[in-house]
Amino acid sequence: MSAHAAAREAPAPDASARRRCHGGSMRVVVVGATGNAGTALLRALHRDPQVTSVLGVARRLPDRSAEPYRHAEWAALDIAAEDGNEAVVDRLAEQFRGADAVVHLAWLVQPNRERDLLRRTNVEGTRRVGDAVVHAGVPHLVAASSVGAYSPVDDDVPRREDWPARGIPTSHYSVDKAAQERVLDELEAAHPDVAVARLRPSLIFQADAAQAVVRYFLGPLVPVQLLRQGRPPALPLPAGLRMQAVHAADVADAYRRVVVERARGAFNVAADDLLHGADLARIVGHGRLVEVPPTAVRAALAVAYDSRLVRADPGWLDMAMTVPVLDTDRIRDELGWAPRRTAAEAIEDLLGGMAVGQGVRSAPLRPATPRPAGESVLPLRHRGPVRVPESMDSGLFGLYLADHLTAATAGLELVERMVGSHQDTPFHAELAELAEQLRGERELYRDLLHRLDVPLRRPRQALAWLGERAGRLKLNGRLIQRSPLSAVLEAELLRSMVVGKIGGWRTLREHAADVGLDAAQLDDLIGLGHRQLDLLDRFHAYARERAFRTDAPESQPSER
Structure with missing residues (x-):
């Protein structure tokens, strides 16, 4: 019997006994807490009174x-x-x-073409997390597997958790998910005192993940913005395609239940409805399905991928056509889980998010551009059409915004360098968060220039990029190594950029009513800028204390 089957057949421990072992409170660490499932799980854990403390771990921190x-x-x-x-x-x-x-939950799906990086993150990253769980004495590890881990099928018969998880050979995602499963099997065998669970959900959708789907799979040339004008009259799909999906909030509830009940083993997670081509045509378009031979779709996708027109390689299609239908009886029977949304509703939610560029303030889920008033997850809202009235000089106003975009580009380059250089300081997390804030603010300027039909002046962006790198050659007393003085100079330079940025927000605030922007949110951005100055002042004090000392403490900024 496989480890998965044995875990399935073992009787479930009494739920009340499992809760008693936590003493009425729980601390949960979520690795990969800024992605699709992670963001939804944070919401679910926050609502659960048994979970009193949550630590999010991520490569790039969100706006906290x-x-x-x-x-x-x-x-x-x-x-x-x-x-x-x-x-x-x-x-x-x-x-x-x-x-x-x-x-x-941490998993890298892009860049597709860098297989060594993907495997190091996804498979070896899982091994590292498992080893750290053992070393830290954590009693429970819950890992994100996938329907993609299963071996292929050619029918619609629902499969339980004991179906082989050997993957689909032509899909790098599936191959790595199957390899991850083997890592978890090894951990279970070597450390039976650690309760290991793995969830195998179907496709996970929510509106907040809309731009992540666009960035990771479709690419900039796919005109998803046309969804704002309506749905396509017909939907071409490979013949025989069927799909299971689940809303991210329902997946988060599944993870929450596994955590608070300290459940172990594998759990399939999917909504009740199995969608075929005709169903998808009704959801996405106006009900007209155009079936295309899968071989033709695969050939076209291969050409588009090789031409870098789309970001999804043909392996994703292979997986979509051959993954099994999931039987979800185990998680329903043992943990009382049930989806609150259908697969169709999850897809509708995603499409609505695509139409307006929805997202949240993390690197994986960041929105495409600011959206209309009333949609508060964005860093800035428009009260109406963005416009420059005749009473203003549109050329000068556009040039002003373009210059601020140039400065934002240089500032982002600088802070990303600081994030990499100061990993061993107490400020690493806050600098990583600052980088995400500046990235979102740069996108805001891009969007305003686009809506005002002002050219981006790409040579200026290139000069900003080159200028930031030329600044790295400043005389700081070291030619090859970073100097402790670098941290002081970086903080001073970035501080001046943030002061200038605040001036830009104040200027937009002054003209908010004229150009159709939300003044209250501009006030929020000004306030955020002052908090960024506070961070840089604290970092500057930390750096200047150490810059000129010969007996610098171990926590000195990194020399890398």
Whole structure:
């Protein structure tokens, strides 16, 4: 009997006994807490009174003032770092100590073409998380597997958790998910005292993940913005396609139940409805389905992928056509889980998010552009059409915005360098968060220029990029190594950029009524700028204390 089958057949421990072992409170660590499932899980854990403490771990931190990220503690850590397994495991174990459960959701789907990076993150990253769980003495590990881990089928018969999880050979995602399953099997066998669970959900959709789907799979040339004008008259699909899906909120509820009940083994997760081509045509378009031979679709996708027109390689189609239908009886019977939304509703939610560029303030789920008034997840709202009235000089106003975009580009380049250079300081997490804030603000300027039909002046962006790198050659007393003085100079330069940025927000605030912007949100952005200045002042004090000392403490900024 396989480890999965044995876990399925074992009787479930009494739920009340499992809750008693937590003493009425739980600390949960979520690795990969800024992605699709992770963001939804943060919401679910925040609502559960048994969960009293949540630590989010991510390579790039979200805006920690935004929902739902503000309800968690945060640590910036890259599970695929090339520092060596032992160093990464030690850093993870330090964050895991004292936790009742670790939920491992981190998974890289792009860049498709860099297989070494994908495998190091997805497979070896899982091994590192598992080793850190053992070293930290955490009693429960919950990992994100997938329907894609299963071996292929050619029918619609629902499969339970004991179906082989050997993957689909032509899909790198499926191959890595199957390899991840083997890593979890090895951990279970070597450390039976650790309760290991793995969830195998179908496709996970929510409106907040809309732009992630566009970025990771479709690419910039696919005109999803046309969904704002309506749905397509016909939908071409490979003949024989059928799909299971589940809303991210329902997946999050499944993870929450597994965590609080300290369940172990594999659990399939999917909504009740199985969608075929005609169903998808009704959801996405106006009900007209155009069936295309799968071989023709695969050939066209291969050409588009090789031409870099789309980001999904043909392996994704192979997986979509051959994954099994999931039987979800186990999680329903043992944990009382049931989906609140159908697969059709999950897809509708995603399409609505695509139409308006929806997202939240994390790197994986960031919105495409600001959206119309009333949609509060965005960094800035428009009260009406963005326009320059005749009373204003549109040329000068556009040039002003373009210059601020140039400055935002240079500032983002600088802070991303600082994030990489100061990983071993107490400010790494806050600098990573600042980078995400500046990235969103740069996109805001891009959107305003687009709506005002002002050219982006790409040579200026290139000069900003080159200028930031030329600034790295400043005389700081070291030619090859970074100098401790670099941190002082970087903080001073970035501070001046943020002061200038605040001036830009104040200027837009002054003309908000004229150009159709939301003045209250511009006030929020001004306030955010002042909080960024506070961070840079604290970092500057930290750096200047150490810059000129010959007996610098161990926590000195990194020399890398």
